[in-house]
Amino acid sequence: MGVLLFPDEVISEIRERVDMVALVGEYVRLVKRGSNHVGLCPFHAEKTPSFNVSAVHKFYHCFGCKESGDAFSFLMRIDGVAFPQAARSLAERAGVQLPESDRVEDVAERRARQQTERQWALMDEACRFYEQQLTEHPHAKIAQAELEARGVTKETAGRFRIGYAPHGWDALCQHLSAKGYTSADAELVGMVLKRRDGSGYYDRFRGRLMFPVRELSGHVLAFSGRVLASPDGAAPGPDDPKYVNSPESPLYTKGNLLYGLHEARVEVRRNGWALLCEGNFDLLALHQDGFGNAAAPLGTAFTAAQAKLLARFADRVTLLFDGDAAGAKAVRAAFPILQQHGLRGSVVQLPAGHDPDSYLRAHGADGLRQLLSGARGIVEALIDDAAEHAGPSAADRAAAIDTLVPVLQSVANSVELELCIERVAQRFGLADPSLVRRQLRQNRPAAPAVRETNSALAASPEHVRLPKLQQELLGVLLDRPQFFASAYPSELEGLLTSPALRGVLAAAKASIQETGALDLSALLSIAQDNPALPWLKERLALQLYQDRDDAEQVLQTGIAMLAKQNLERELPRLGQEISKARRAGDDEQAVQLTKQRDELGRSAAKLLRRER
16 A cells, blocks of 8 residues: 655654644643643553653653554544544644645545545535524524524534524435535435435435534534424424434444534543533533533443543543433443443432423523532442332342442442442441342452553563663653763763663664754664663653753763763773783783773763762
C-alpha cells in the first residue's frame, strides 16, 4: 500500500507548532503535576493516572501499557486514522500548508478518504437542510411548537443543530439531488430508502423533529428523529414509532457514540465526571439548565464503547435514570461496564413519574443539584433496591441476595467490598455478614489474580540494568538540549559505562549536529534496537528540569560524582593490570596502562575540583 510522503521539514514544522497538551487534552483530562501533565491513559483501562504528556518534548508515554509517541502517533492511535489523515488534521491545527504536489497516495486509500469526506459532507448538508426547514418550512410551526412545549430555547436548538424533517415523502431527496448527491450516496448513509416498486427513493425521516448525532470532532454521523403531529393536527398513529434512528452505516456503528458528548466533552473534562441520562429531551433540558456535562445513550443499553469514550474525559459517572424497574435494570447492567473501564459510578433514581426533564420543570436546577448531591454508589443503590423489592418470605429474600452476587463480585476494592457485604447483611436483617461472604465464595468463578502497577517509578528489567546516575544525567541533557553546545556531553560520554546509554547520547548528539535541534522522532528511530528504548520513551514523556541553573548544577555535581565512582572502580583494576604486565615482563603494556591510569586520575581530579 502506498503512503503519503511529506518533506521532513514540513513534518518537523507541524510537530513543533502543535500544542501537544492541548491536542491530548481534547481526549484526555490532564492534570498539571510540576512541569508535566498527567491523566488516565486513553488506550487502556486504569484507575490511577499513568499517562504523561511533556509540553516541552511534545511527547506522551503511558507507564502502564507503554504506549508512547508524538502528536502524529497519538492522533493515529486515538482516532484510528492513517498517517496522511493525521498529518492533514495536525497541519490544519498548526496552520501549516501541506504541499499538494508531494502527495503520493495509494489509489484505494485516496478513494476511501474521499468517500468518507463526501459522506461527512452529505450528512452535514442534510443537517443544514433540516435546520433550515425548522425556520422556513410552511409546517415548521409543528416542530417549533413541540420545542416550545418542552421548554427548548432557540439557543439550545441552535447549539445542538436541531431541525425539522418535513412531512411528505422526498423533500430531502430533492434537496440532496440539487446539491449534487445521488440517491445511492444518501442510501449508503441511511438517509433515504428505495421504494418497493423500484421507482425511486423516499426520505427515511418524515414529519419528525431531528436530533443530529455527532462524533467528538463534530462530524454528523447519524440522526434520531422524534415523531410529530401531522399538519392537520392529528396525533401520531399507533404504528408510528416515537423515535426512528439512523441504521448502521459506513459512518455510524450503533452503541459507539453518546448523544451530546460532543457538546459536553469540555464540561465533562473540566468537572471530571459525566451525567448520564436516557432521553434526547432530557439531555437538552439538562444542558439548558446548567448541567453541561450530560450525555445520553442512543436508544440502546449502555455499552463498553460508550464507557471507553467517557473514560477519556472523566473518572466518575452519575446515572440519572427513571426510578422504575427499567431504570434499576439499566443501572444493574451499567455497573460492570463502568467498573471494567475504571469509572466510579453513582446513581440518582428520580421519584416515580419523573424523568430529568419533568423533574427540572417541577423543582428547578437547584432541586436537581440537591438530588445529585445525595447520589448513592451504584452498589449501594442496587442493594437498597433489592431489599425494598424483596418478597416477605425467607426464600424470596435469599433469592434477592442471590441477584446481588454478580454485582458484589464486580467490586474490586476489598475495603469497599467489605462495606457492601455489611450493607447487604444490614438491609436484609442478617445478624452474621459471613453468610453473605460464604455465598460470594460459593458463586465466585476462579480467576487468576491480576496485579497492575501504574507508578512512573516502577522499575522494569530494562531500568534495572541501566545505572541510575547515568540515566539521570542523560535525562538532564534531553530536558535541556542547549547543553549539547557545552562540554558536558563530551565529559559524560567518557564516563558512561552503559553501552545502551552511550548509544542514546551518540544519537542525540548526531541529531543536534545535523539539524540544530533534538529531533525526537529521529532519535527514537535510531534507538529502535537499543535496550534503553523503553527507558527513553518514558523519559521523553517527562520534563523534570525546567530551570536551567538547577539542571546545570545537577550536571556538574553528577558528572563529578560519576567520575569519582569510575575512579574508585578503575584505579584498582588498572593497578592490578599494571602489576600483571610487569610480572609478565611486558614493560610496554605496563607503560601504556600507567599512562591510562594517570590520565584517568587527572581527568577525575579536574572534575572533582570543579565540583568543589
